[in-house]
Structure formats: structure tokens, C-alpha cells
Amino acid sequence: MNRENATGIWVFAETRDDKLESTVPELLAVSRDLSKVTGEKVTAVLLERQDLDLAPALIEYGADVVLEVRSDILGDFDPVLYKDALAQLVEKYNPNIFLFGATHKGRALAPRLQARLQTGLTADCLELVIDDTGLLVQTKPSYGDNLMCTITCPEARPQMATVRPNVFHPLPRNHENAGTVVSEELSLEPNENYRVVKKTRVPAQVSSIGNADKIVSIGRGIGARTNLTQVQLLAERLHAGIGVTRPLADNGWFSHDEQIGQSGITVQPRLLLNLGISGAVQYKAGMKNSGVVVSVNRDIDAPIFSVSNYGYVGDVNEFVQALLAECSNLE
Amino acid sequence: MKIVVCVKQIPLSNTVKIDPQTHNMVRDDEEGRMNPFDRNAVEEALHLKETHGAEVIAMSMGPPIFTSTLREALSMGCDDAVLLSSRAFGGADTLATGYTLSQAIKKIGNVDLILFGRQAVDADTGQVGPIVAEFLGIPQVTFVSSMNVINESEIEVTRFYDDEEEIVETTFPLVATVRSELNTPRYTTPLGIRRAFRKEISVYNETDIKCDPSRIGMRGSPTVVTDTFIPKKAGRNMHQLNTNAEKAARELVSILRDRKLL
Numbered sequence: 001m002n003r004e005n006a007t008g009i010w011v012f013a014e015t016r017d018d019k020l021e022s023t024v025p026e027l028l029a030v031s032r033d034l035s036k037v038t039g040e041k042v043t044a045v046l047l048e049r050q051d052l053d054l055a056p057a058l059i060e061y062g063a064d065v066v067l068e069v070r071s072d073i074l075g076d077f078d079p080v081l082y083k084d085a086l087a088q089l090v091e092k093y094n095p096n097i098f099l100f101g102a103t104h105k106g107r108a109l110a111p112r113l114q115a116r117l118q119t120g121l122t123a124d125c126l127e128l129v130i131d132d133t134g135l136l137v138q139t140k141p142s143y144g145d146n147l148m149c150t151i152t153c154p155e156a157r158p159q160m161a162t163v164r165p166n167v168f169h170p171l172p173r174n175h176e177n178a179g180t181v182v183s184e185e186l187s188l189e190p191n192e193n194y195r196v197v198k199k200t201r202v203p204a205q206v207s208s209i210g211n212a213d214k215i216v217s218i219g220r221g222i223g224a225r226t227n228l229t230q231v232q233l234l235a236e237r238l239h240a241g242i243g244v245t246r247p248l249a250d251n252g253w254f255s256h257d258e259q260i261g262q263s264g265i266t267v268q269p270r271l272l273l274n275l276g277i278s279g280a281v282q283y284k285a286g287m288k289n290s291g292v293v294v295s296v297n298r299d300i301d302a303p304i305f306s307v308s309n310y311g312y313v314g315d316v317n318e319f320v321q322a323l324l325a326e327c328s329n330l331e
Numbered sequence: 332m333k334i335v336v337c338v339k340q341i342p343l344s345n346t347v348k349i350d351p352q353t354h355n356m357v358r359d360d361e362e363g364r365m366n367p368f369d370r371n372a373v374e375e376a377l378h379l380k381e382t383h384g385a386e387v388i389a390m391s392m393g394p395p396i397f398t399s400t401l402r403e404a405l406s407m408g409c410d411d412a413v414l415l416s417s418r419a420f421g422g423a424d425t426l427a428t429g430y431t432l433s434q435a436i437k438k439i440g441n442v443d444l445i446l447f448g449r450q451a452v453d454a455d456t457g458q459v460g461p462i463v464a465e466f467l468g469i470p471q472v473t474f475v476s477s478m479n480v481i482n483e484s485e486i487e488v489t490r491f492y493d494d495e496e497e498i499v500e501t502t503f504p505l506v507a508t509v510r511s512e513l514n515t516p517r518y519t520t521p522l523g524i525r526r527a528f529r530k531e532i533s534v535y536n537e538t539d540i541k542c543d544p545s546r547i548g549m550r551g552s553p554t555v556v557t558d559t560f561i562p563k564k565a566g567r568n569m570h571q572l573n574t575n576a577e578k579a580a581r582e583l584v585s586i587l588r589d590r591k592l593l
Contacts, residue, residue, distance in 0.1 A: 077497075079461070079471055104492030108473040111458035115429060115465035120553035123456040137557070142454050143342070149559050156553035193502040194470050197487070202494045210493070214592070238593070256512060257493055263452060265493075271592045292592060293567065294583060305569050310586065312572045312579045322580035327593075 001094055001117065006157035008095040009034055012086070013046040013058055013066070014105055020054055020061075022211065023101030025170030027163055028062035030128055031099065032171065037130040040096060041065055047074045047085055059179035062171050066181045067093075071188055076196040077105050081188065083112045088186050090117060095158045097136050099128075102162040110162050120153030121160040126167055136161070146281060166210055166268045167289065202257065209258060212241035214271040217260055217287070219245040221276020221297055221316050225253060230320050231275060237327045243267060245283050261286040276316040279304025296320075332385035332483070332503075334376045335436055336409065336446045337463075338369040340393060340400040341453040365400045368448025370516035371509050375478060376446055377408045378514065383480060386410050388439065392420060392431055398532050405527035406519035413439070417536035422549035429462030431547050434540045436467065447508040449474055457508065464506035472499055476512040 009031045014021040024044070031042040044063035046054055048070055055066040069085055086109075090098070098113075100106035102124045114121035127139035131152070136159045138151045153159040209215055216235040222228065235242050242258060249259040260267055262282040270291040277283060278297065284307055287293070295308040296319050305311045312319050340363040365373075379385040389404035391397045392415040401412035415435050423431065436442050445467075450457035457473070464471035476491035483503070490497040491510060519527075537547060545551060572579035587593040 079473075083465070104474055104490070104495070107457050108461060108471065111425065111429075111456075111461035112465045112471065114426065114458065115462040118426065118553070120424065120426065121458060122554060123458055141562075146561065147559055148562050150557045151554050152557055153554050191470075195500045196497055197500050198498040200496045202491075202496055208494045250511075256510070257491075262455075263450075271587065292587075292590060295569075307567055308569045309567050310572055310583060311569045312576070312583075314574060314576060314579075318576040319579065322576040323583065325577075326580040326584045 001090070001119070001157045002155050003157055006094050006096040007040055008043050008093065008097070009038070009040050010043045010045055010095040010098040010158065011063070012098070012100045012106065012109070013044040013054065013063075014101055014103060015046075015048060015052070015054060018052055020057055021101060021103060021105075023103060023106075023163065023165045024058070025061040025173075026165070026168040027099045027101060028058070029171045030163065030168050031097075032062045034097065034128065034130055034136070038096070038134065043067055043095070045086065045089060047071075047082055049075045055181045057173075059177050059181075060173045060175055062174075062177065064179050066179060067184055068181055069184045069186055071186075073188055073190045076199075077108075078191050078194050078196070079105075079108045079112050080194065081191050082109050083116055085186055085188055086113050087116050089184060090158060098158040098160045100160070100162045102164050106162045110160060114160055117156075117158070119156035119158060119160060120151075121162070122151045122153075123162045124164045125161045126164055128161060128163070135159070141285070146285075164266060166266055202255070208265070209241040209243045209260070209267055210265050212243075212267065212269050214238055214240035214273075215243045215260075215267055215269045215290075216240045216273045216275065217243040217245070217277060218248060218275050219277030219283075220247050221278070222248075223276070223317065227317050227320075228253070230317065230324060234320055234324050234327070237324065238271075238273075240271070240273070241269075245277055245280070274304055274308070275320065277304050278302045279307065332379065332383050332443045333439075333441055334379060334385050334387045334444045334446060335439060335442050336369070336372050336376045336387060336389050336404065337432060337459070338373065338389055338391050338400055338404055339366045339448075339451045340364070340391065340397045341366050341451055362396060362399045365403055366448050366451045366453075368450060368452070368509065368511060370448070371511050371513050372446040372448050373404050373407055373409065374514045374516040375509060376444075377517065379444070379480065380408065380410075385444075388413060390415070390432065390435060392416070392423075392428060394421075395534075401532050402527055403519060405530050405532075406523040407517055408523060411530070412532045414532055414534045415536075415540065416534050419537045419544065419548050422552065423547065424552035424554045425456055425458040425462060426553055427547050427549075427551035429459045430466060430551060431540070431542065432459065433463045433466035434542050435535060436463070438535075438540045443503045443505070445504075445506045447506070449508045449510050460506050460508040467504070467506070469504045469506060470501045471506040471508075472501060473508045475507050475509045478507065478513065
């Protein structure tokens with residue numbers, strides 16, 4: 001579809017465990033900023049099971065309109081089915097912009113929809129602004145966040161982007177917001193050749209550090225595996241989550257979903273304690289939005305110190321022991 | 332079973348330098364390397380070759396220098412390799428790339444499984460796999476951490492991302508993008524390398540694969556890069572704590588309490 005008459009800023013209201021996925025309020029906040037420039041309405045597009053009703057929450061987070069499709073065949077995430085539903089809505093309404101969270105669903109669904117609509121999509125954006133000509137300018141990192149590109153989609157519509165989680169801040173939920181809910185009836189056929197058999201949360205101790213307020217992050221400098229016990233105690237004392245660098249995920253001590261970095265998780269804790277981490281480019285990419293960064297390394301030239309607020313140059317395990325003792329004195 | 336594995340050649344390192352005069356990226360003339368996640372894709376294809384007698388074709392789109400990564404795929408054990416190369420393909424964004432690859436896959440014909448790494452670690456989009464799946468009109472599974480072929484038409488995979496695992500049953504033909512948890516890629520062997528050099532890498536241009544010229548290369552790319560820049564290094568002025576561990580710990584705890592982080 002092309003530029004003429006395309007109007008509206010759309011957000012895909014992804015759901016997770018029967019609630020709005022955490023990037024959705026972030027996307028609505030960005031959209032409200034964009035709408036201040038373009039004057040367009042912000043529309044949340046919701047595909048949900050019959051028994052859910054997430055539209056009111058979307059309005060409270062900033063949507064002017066909610067396009068709601070309710071069907072039990074939308075209960076499980078099937079990228080083809082969701083793509084068909086969204087394509088029908090896009091063809092009916094011709095939106096200008098369509099934003100998705102760069103979650104696994106967003107990263108599976110958005111490009112599929114992009115191909116179906118033969119339009120442009122920029123993945124994992126860190127910034128979205130409107131330029132003087134009214135185009136959406138998408139800033140995207142590449143080469144392990146060492147290079148930023150700004151990208152536009154001059155003609156094709158909608159202009160699509162997936163947005164990196166934990167970068168934009170959501171607006172506070174506002175019960176006074178007014179908005180319209182539009183129920184859409186779509187012709188959707190269940191997909192015979194795709195079936196979600198089982199969904200599991202990976203066990204509780206491995207919860208996502210992407211949202212953690214405090215993180216203790218461990219690198220190869222920790223040395224022997226037995227040293228981890230102290231670190232885990234320290235993390236508990238500090239009420240912190242545990243993250244690791246890639247080598248400690250690759251060697252099987254931790255899973256890749258505890259890995260902070262360019263090919264792992266982006267974190268934005270208020271406090272980040274780096275233990276035995278040298279500070280490879282790919283690691284720094286995942287942690288740079290952190291609040292206070294404290295790093296411990298025996299090497300004063302370790303690159304991690306250039307992105308730290310506080311540093312201890314010395315033996316990691318000695319420091320951990322000392323900090324653990326000091327924290328016990330607190331309680 | 333016929334498998335196409337799409338591989339991308341990426342720069343050796345992610346360190347980026349921009350020429351101060353031209354504002355273009357300084358690209359090393361050195362050959363690049365295979366995108367790490369694509370190695371897992373090649374390994375999976377070769378595993379299926381061993382267990383199910385699959386025929387494995389490695390495919391890439393890019394300039395002639397990309398033959399080195401295809402040669403490596405052959406050395407690992409792929410049966411054939413195809414390079415899609417032409418000036419007309421140049422400047423392609425993800426949509427045009429996906430279109431070109433899918434036309435080549437249609438030309439090869441009767442492909443059961445198309446494998447990709449979950450994303451290329453230079454551009455980091457992860458878009459091309461799903462785009463190809465859409466153009467071929469077939470199912471897709473992304474972030475695959477395990478694969479289990481049930482029979483010649485059905486397969487069960489595990490998808491894994493963040494803290495969620497999903498087991499999906501789906502059918503061939505299929506596009507799958509894979510994670511590093513899936514397997515451990517094999518090394519090339521001297522014998523494999525020798526065999527690979529005796530193989531010919533087919534090179535296709537836009538007339539070899541049926542293409543709509545308005546959908547390839549820059550013409551076929553809805554997106555445009557308007558600027559590239561190296562971000563200001565987010566430096567921080569580090570305060571170094573006392574060199575004695577106990578004193579440093581005390582100092583830190585006091586600082587963190589002041590900042591209400593403890």
C-alpha cells in the first residue's frame with residue numbers, strides 16, 4: 001500500500017499469559033509522542049481469546065482506539081494466523097505506522113506481515129522520530145551496537161518497526177483516559193499444519209533479567225565454578241537477579257537467557273555489579289542503559305571500567321567475600 | 332529430503348570504523364566469516380543428512396567474495412552450494428533479499444526445509460527467514476532450540492526465547508531459524524576441505540532465477556538507510572574504590588545506601 005491516505009499510528013497489543021506484554025505500554029508511549037507531531041490517532045490492535053478483555057488497559061496506557069478481534073483460535077500464537085488477521089485489518093484501514101515489540105512473537109510476526117504487505121520493516125529500533133517531511137525515522141543498531149543507522153520507508157505503507165524492549169518508558173496508567181473500542185469480525189480459518197502442543201515457563205529460578213531492578217553479572221574472571229556459591233548468596237542479599245557474559249552461557253553454567261549482551265538480553269537495572277567481566281563490545285551493548293554500574297576486575301585496563309561509575313581493581317572473589325560480610329553487617 | 336541452508340558472510344569483527352572524509356564504513360578487504368548462528372543451521376542440515384539421507388544445499392546472496400563462506404559450508408559437508416550474485420541484487424534490504432532467496436529456492440524446487448540462523452550478528456534483523464516463509468507460503472518456526480523429525484511430512488520443534496519454551500508440531504515444507512542451543516557445529520576437516528574444493532559453486536544472477544526486476548536490489552527495497560554514525564561512546568567517569576577489599580566494600584555500601592540502592 002502506498003503513502004497516499006495512509007493514516008494512523010498502530011501498535012500491536014501483544015499478549016502474554018493473558019495480560020498485555022510488557023513492551024505494549026512502552027510502544028503506546030512512543031506512539032503518543034509521534035502523534036503529537038503528526039496529529040494522528042494511536043490505535044492498539046488486539047487479537048485475543050473470547051474470554052479476555054484487555055481493551056480497557058490499552059486505553060489506560062494511551063490508546064485512542066482499540067481494534068479488537070476476539071476468537072478462540074487466536075489463543076495460541078501462530079505467526080501465519082496472526083499475520084492473516086493483521087493483514088486484513090491493515091488492508092481495511094490503511095495505517096501509516098505499525099509498531100511491534102522486538103519480542104520473540106514480534107520478531108516472528110512483523111517480518112511475515114512485512115512480506116505479505118510488501119513494505120519496509122526495521123528491527124530492534126532504539127529511537128523513533130518524525131522528520132520534517134512527516135516520515136518515520138527509525139534508528140537501529142548494528143555491528144553489535146557499534147554502528148547506528150537511521151532508516152526510512154519513503155513510499156510503502158505501513159512504515160513498520162519492531163522496538164527494543166526496556167528502552168522506552170511507558171506512560172503511567174491513567175483511568176481518566178477516553179478511547180473507543182471497535183470490535184472487528186474477521187474470517188479466520190484455524191491452521192491445520194501448525195499446532196502449539198505445549199508451553200512452559202522455564203523454571204522460576206531462571207526468570208528474565210530484562211526487567212530486573214538490580215543485577216549481579218558474572219564473567220569468566222570469577223574463576224572456578226565453586227566460586228559461584230558466594231556470588232549467588234551476594235545476589236540474594238542484594239535482592240538482585242543474576243546475569244552472565246556469553247562464555248558462562250556457552251559453557252553450560254547458565255542459560256543463554258541469563259546472558260547479557262548483544263545476542264542476549266538488554267538490561268536496564270538501577271544497579272549493575274559486574275564481577276570478573278572484561279567488557280567486550282557485545283557485553284557493553286546489553287548493559288549500557290544501566291543506572292549505577294560497579295565493576296570488579298583484576299586488570300585496570302579492562303574496557304569495562306570505561307563504562308562504570310565505580311570500580312574495584314583486584315581479586316574478584318576477595319571483593320565478593322568482603323561485600324558479603326559488609327552486607328551482613330547491615331541486616 | 333531436500334534442505335537449503337541460507338548462510339551469510341559477515342565481517343570478521345564488529346569493530347566499526349568510518350572514513351572521516353567519505354562517511355562510509357571502512358570495510359576490511361579481508362574475507363569475512365560465516366555468521367555464527369548460520370553454523371548451527373548448517374550443522375542441523377548435516378545432522379539430518381546423516382539421519383535421514385537429506386540432500387543439503389548451502390545458499391548465499393552477495394558479492395563474489397561470499398564464495399569463501401559457501402566453500403566452508405561445503406567443507407563441513409554440504410552437498411552443493413549456490414551463490415546469488417549480481418549487481419542487480421545489490422543494495423537490497425530485507426524484503427528484496429527475502430524475495431531473491433525465495434525465487435532461487437523455487438528454482439531449486441521440491442525443497443522440504445529451509446534453515447537460517449536466528450539473526451545475522453552484523454545487521455541483527457532476523458527478518459529474512461520469516462519473509463522467505465511468507466513468499467513461499469509455508470509455515471515458519473523461529474528461535475528453534477530442538478528439532479525432531481516425526482516422519483516425511485511432520486516435525487516437532489521446540490522454540491525458546493526469554494523464559495518461555497513452546498513445543499510446536501508442524502509440517503514440511505518449512506522455514507526454521509535456529510538458536511545456538513540447537514547443536515554444536517562441527518569443524519571442517521582436511522578431507523572435507525579437499526572435497527569442497529573439487530565442487531563447483533553455482534552462481535546465479537537475476538536471469539538465472541525468474542525475478543521481477545522491480546522487486547530485487549535497491550529497486551525492490553522499500554527502506555533506505557539515510558545515515559550511519561558511530562554512537563558517542565557512553566563513557567562514565569569511574570571512581571576507583573580503595574584497593575583493600577574490606578575498605579572498598581565498606582566504601583561501596585556507603586555509596587549505595589546514599590543513592591538508595593541498598
